[in-house]
Amino acid sequence: MSAKPPEGHTHPRFDLDDVIHAPVRLSIMAALAAADEADFRFLKETIEVSDSLLSKHLLALEEAGYVNATKGYEGKRPRTWLSLTDQGRAAFTNYMDVLRRIIGNP
Amino acid sequence: MELSASSAFDEIRRVEEEVRKARRHFGTTLLITGLAAAPFWWTQLLAPDWVRNAGYVVWIVGGIVLYAVPRGDRHRGQVSAAWYTRGWVALAFLVFLLPPAVGLGLKLGGVDGLDWLVALLCLVSGAPAIYAGWRFRSGR
Numbered sequence: 495m496s497a498k499p500p501e502g503h504t505h506p507r508f509d510l511d512d513v514i515h516a517p518v519r520l521s522i523m524a525a526l527a528a529a530d531e532a533d534f535r536f537l538k539e540t541i542e543v544s545d546s547l548l549s550k551h552l553l554a555l556e557e558a559g560y561v562n563a564t565k566g567y568e569g570k571r572p573r574t575w576l577s578l579t580d581q582g583r584a585a586f587t588n589y590m591d592v593l594r595r596i597i598g599n600p
Numbered sequence: 601m602e603l604s605a606s607s608a609f610d611e612i613r614r615v616e617e618e619v620r621k622a623r624r625h626f627g628t629t630l631l632i633t634g635l636a637a638a639p640f641w642w643t644q645l646l647a648p649d650w651v652r653n654a655g656y657v658v659w660i661v662g663g664i665v666l667y668a669v670p671r672g673d674r675h676r677g678q679v680s681a682a683w684y685t686r687g688w689v690a691l692a693f694l695v696f697l698l699p700p701a702v703g704l705g706l707k708l709g710g711v712d713g714l715d716w717l718v719a720l721l722c723l724v725s726g727a728p729a730i731y732a733g734w735r736f737r738s739g740r
Contacts, residue, residue: 507605517603517611524612528619529679536678540618575680590612596605 509592511585513558518543518551526561526578527586534574552576560585620739622679627736629666633695634729636662641699641722646715684732691728699725 514523521541525532532540538548555561560582564575578586636659643655684691699721706714 515603515608520603520608521611521615524615525619528616529623530681531685532619532679536622540615575685577682593605593608597609 507592507596509595511589511592513554513560514585514589516551518547519555522548522551522555522576523560523578523582523586523589526576527583531575531577534576537576555582558582558585619679623736623739626679627733627738629733630729630736631733632662632666634726634731634733637695637726637729638722641703641725642719645699645703645718645722681736684736687728687732691732694728695725 514520518541522537525537525540529536534545534548537552538545541548543551552561552563556563559579562577562579562582564577566573566575640655640659643651647655699718702721703718706718
């Protein structure tokens with residue numbers, strides 16, 4: 495999906511957002527779209543990935559402006575809360591629309 | 601790894617269900633805390649000594665079971681709502697601090713005949729947690 499689309503393309507798959515359309519990043523976006531906020535640990539357990547892989551993909555989403563990270567403490571334990579930005583929510587909504595166009599309304 | 605549109609949909613649905621489960625669990629915890637707050641503060645502030653002691657034991661044991669014992673499912677991480685994160689201090693204040701603070705204040709001030717006020721605060725103390733629990737469980 496990352497290949498450059500041919501000129502004058504009509505197939506909706508070319509409209510899929512490459513930032514979202516990757517296994518781990520898709521799961522992160524889906525989780526954050528369903529929950530207002532989720533902590534790092536919740537994402538790690540839900541997506542079943544290592545800390546380093548999750549951090550790498552979160553960084554990519556933050557750089558794209560899709561995810562916002564807030565660091566804080568719960569008692570003495572450091573905690574990172576993650577949420578979608580408005581831009582991220584709009585991108586995920588658009589991504590879902592494209593998916594529906596590809597496979598029809600599920 | 602190539603990701604097909606249908607497997608992308610399947611993954612989105614799976615993740616949404618995980619989030620729903622976590623929200624329901626968190627909502628239930630808040631709901632139970634809110635429902636238990638009123639009778640607990642009533643036993644602590646207005647009931648005879650033996651009822652107070654029993655209420656205290658039940659509250660501690662219940663708290664351990666609810667918050668400290670590992671859950672059956674595998675999640676230890678948390679989901680939250682922005683309004684909850686911003687409001688949890690106010691919620692904790694109402695549930696855990698307001699009734700004893702007012703009760704103690706009245707006692708220290710030697711004010712009698714205001715048991716109705718303490719009883720009302722006991723009743724109100726659990727309301728925010730019940731409301732938050734309901735909103736989490738209903739996914740709002």
